[in-house]
Structure formats: structure tokens, C-alpha cells
Amino acid sequence: MPVNKRAEPEAEKKAQLMAAARQLFVQDGYESTPMGRIAKAAGVTPNTIYWYFEDKDALLLAVLDELFQENMATFLTVARKPLAEQLLWLVQTLRGFSRLISTVHARVRESKPVDQWHSQFHSIVEQLFAMQLPQEMTQAAIAAEVRIAAFTVEGLVTHVLDDDAVRLTCQQLASRWARA
Amino acid sequence: MPVNKRAEPEAEKKAQLMAAARQLFVQDGYESTPMGRIAKAAGVTPNTIYWYFEDKDALLLAVLDELFQENMATFLTVARKPLAEQLLWLVQTLRGFSRLISTVHARVRESKPVDQWHSQFHSIVEQLFAMQLPQEMTQAAIAAEVRIAAFTVEGLVTHVLDDDAVRLTCQQLASRWARA
DNA sequence: ACCTGAACACCGTTCAAGT
DNA sequence: ACCTGAACACCGTTCAAGT
Numbered sequence: 568m569p570v571n572k573r574a575e576p577e578a579e580k581k582a583q584l585m586a587a588a589r590q591l592f593v594q595d596g597y598e599s600t601p602m603g604r605i606a607k608a609a610g611v612t613p614n615t616i617y618w619y620f621e622d623k624d625a626l627l628l629a630v631l632d633e634l635f636q637e638n639m640a641t642f643l644t645v646a647r648k649p650l651a652e653q654l655l656w657l658v659q660t661l662r663g664f665s666r667l668i669s670t671v672h673a674r675v676r677e678s679k680p681v682d683q684w685h686s687q688f689h690s691i692v693e694q695l696f697a698m699q700l701p702q703e704m705t706q707a708a709i710a711a712e713v714r715i716a717a718f719t720v721e722g723l724v725t726h727v728l729d730d731d732a733v734r735l736t737c738q739q740l741a742s743r744w745a746r747a
Numbered sequence: 748m749p750v751n752k753r754a755e756p757e758a759e760k761k762a763q764l765m766a767a768a769r770q771l772f773v774q775d776g777y778e779s780t781p782m783g784r785i786a787k788a789a790g791v792t793p794n795t796i797y798w799y800f801e802d803k804d805a806l807l808l809a810v811l812d813e814l815f816q817e818n819m820a821t822f823l824t825v826a827r828k829p830l831a832e833q834l835l836w837l838v839q840t841l842r843g844f845s846r847l848i849s850t851v852h853a854r855v856r857e858s859k860p861v862d863q864w865h866s867q868f869h870s871i872v873e874q875l876f877a878m879q880l881p882q883e884m885t886q887a888a889i890a891a892e893v894r895i896a897a898f899t900v901e902g903l904v905t906h907v908l909d910d911d912a913v914r915l916t917c918q919q920l921a922s923r924w925a926r927a
Numbered sequence: 928a929c930c931t932g933a934a935c936a937c938c939g940t941t942c943a944a945g946t
Numbered sequence: 947a948c949c950t951g952a953a954c955a956c957c958g959t960t961c962a963a964g965t
Contacts, residue, residue: 929965939954
């Protein structure tokens, strides 16, 4: 007849595992953090993780989803500012997860789920920018400009550059879209 | 007194190893090709590779250098054409090595030698483009435009896109640099 | 349902030993 | 100088067994 026997419901344990994985993935990178280290940080045995997650990729995707949700909310806040500022905010935010981003790109080829997540992420971000570009542009031009912006953001995030270079590149990029 | 005892001088054996590695790295990717497979393709035992190369990274760098030298020559041929065409050529050529490029980006963080190779590669390609941009632009603007171009090329190379999208993006990118 | 100890398969690399 | 067989350390994952 008891309903809440366990001190830790399944969801909570899963959250602990994700918190440990997230911290280590962001700090040390996905490839450089063995399952054993995540397990130890969460106080379990490595194989226990497999009761909650299918494999290491599933853990990665769960972490990515969490990070996306958390930061999407505040991005929508920034979405009313000038485009150059939006770009700069996006780059600075993503820079905090640059190792994770490199990992996603590396694993797009090896893992279908990672590939799907990556495609979806691009779609959302690119659409958010597309709707802000001048209406006078052709659809093809808008699509091209959005790709240029997306790839530039990725480059700024994953390459080592000083803040000035990042800022100037965002401004130069946005200067093209001055409304007619 | 004999001078050329061996049927296969060291350089030749090394070249064989590099040819095997190159083929497999390009086809299957660096992470997905074990040293054992390279060894088998070259007709030796895995540990033999370590007599010729310090480690797997050294093999990778040797292959990268080879590819760079081979393609640099024909790039200089293309360098007299319009910028949009140069970009398109660069993207299409690099697309043949997209897995290798993803690997380089992933390993920049883990391997100092790979990081240095990557930086040097960027420097050379970016300078080649910088000198072709309109003289009227400020140094800062040129630097920003070159970064935008480099990152867009990288994005076009590493993401899945149809040929039309690639072509349109290169044109749109170059349209900005129309000489005043 | 939840977790563990032990094992498996795979991989890069090393090393003592051979020619 | 050049190459090998055997071993080492490490890793993701599985599985039979425990509670």
C-alpha cells in the first residue's frame, strides 16, 4: 500500500547521472571522460549507467537537450536586440560549450541520433535568423546569408580567437543586413 | 662496399604506410581505422608502424602534409579566377576530405602538433584570400571578411548540403567583395 | 526494479627478442 | 636497422547474479 517507497525516484537518479556527465563533458570533453569517471562522480558503478541510458551517446543527447532548453529561453529574450548583438550573444554562450560542439560535429558521422539532433538544432537557429532578415531579399539569398551566419558562428565558437576579433566579425557580418 | 642493399629503402616503406593510412583515413575516418588495419593494408604487423612513426597522430600529420602539398599546387592555378570560383573550387576539393577535416577540428584540442598544423593551414589560406580583397577596406574589415569566408568554407565542407546550396552560398559570399 | 563484480572485445602502444 | 609476438593499460559494453 505504500506509494513512495524509494528515497530517490528513478528520475532523480537519472538527473544525477546527467549532472555528472554534463559537468565532465563540458570541462574535459566527451571523448576524454570515461563512463567510469561519470559513474564515480555519481556514486555508482560504470555498468549502472546502462540501466538508465542506452549507451554513451544517449547520455550525450540527454545533456545536449538539457543545455538547449536552458539557453533557448534566454535566447528568445535577446531576440529583440540588433542582429549583431544577437550573434555576439550566441557566440559567447556557445563558447562555453565549445568542446561539446566539436564533439557533436565529430559524431554526426558516426551516430544517427547525434546527426538528427544537430540538424534540428541548425533548423531552429537558422529559422530564427531568417525571419529577421530584410524582406526585400530573395528566398535564395536569405538562405545563403543564414548559412553564412550559422557557419561563421560555428567557426567563431570552435576556433581560438580573442574577444575583439569575435566582436568585429559579428559586426561585419551583420553590417550586410542593414535594412533597405 | 655495396651501397643499395635493400630492395625497399626506408623512405619507400614509409610511403607505403602513408598511402595505406591515407586511403583508410579518407574513406573510413581517422577514429574508425585501427592501426591494425593500416598495418594489414601495408603488409606488416601493427607495431611495425611505430618504427616509422612516433604515434597515430604523426601518421595523420604526414598524410595531411602530403594532401596539402598536392592540392596547393593546383590551388595556385585557380587563384587567378574570380573569388566566387575560387571559393567553390576550395569547397569542392575539401569536401573530398571532409572526414579528415572533422578529425582535425576534433583533435586540435587534444594534440598540440595537430593544433599547430591547423593554425598554419588557416594562416596560409586566409592570407591568400586577404590579398585579393578590395584595397579600400580597412585592415580590420578585411580580417573579419576573411574569417567569415574561411568559416563559411569550413561549414560548407563539413555539413551535408546539395550542390546548389553550396554554389549559391559561395556566390552570395563573394558578391560582397565586388570591387568599388 | 535497481545495482554489482566479473568478464569480453577492441584499441593504441611498448618491449624484449629475433634477424 | 628492421620487424615480430606477446603483453599492458584503457575503454565501452554485457551479463549472470545479487537484493
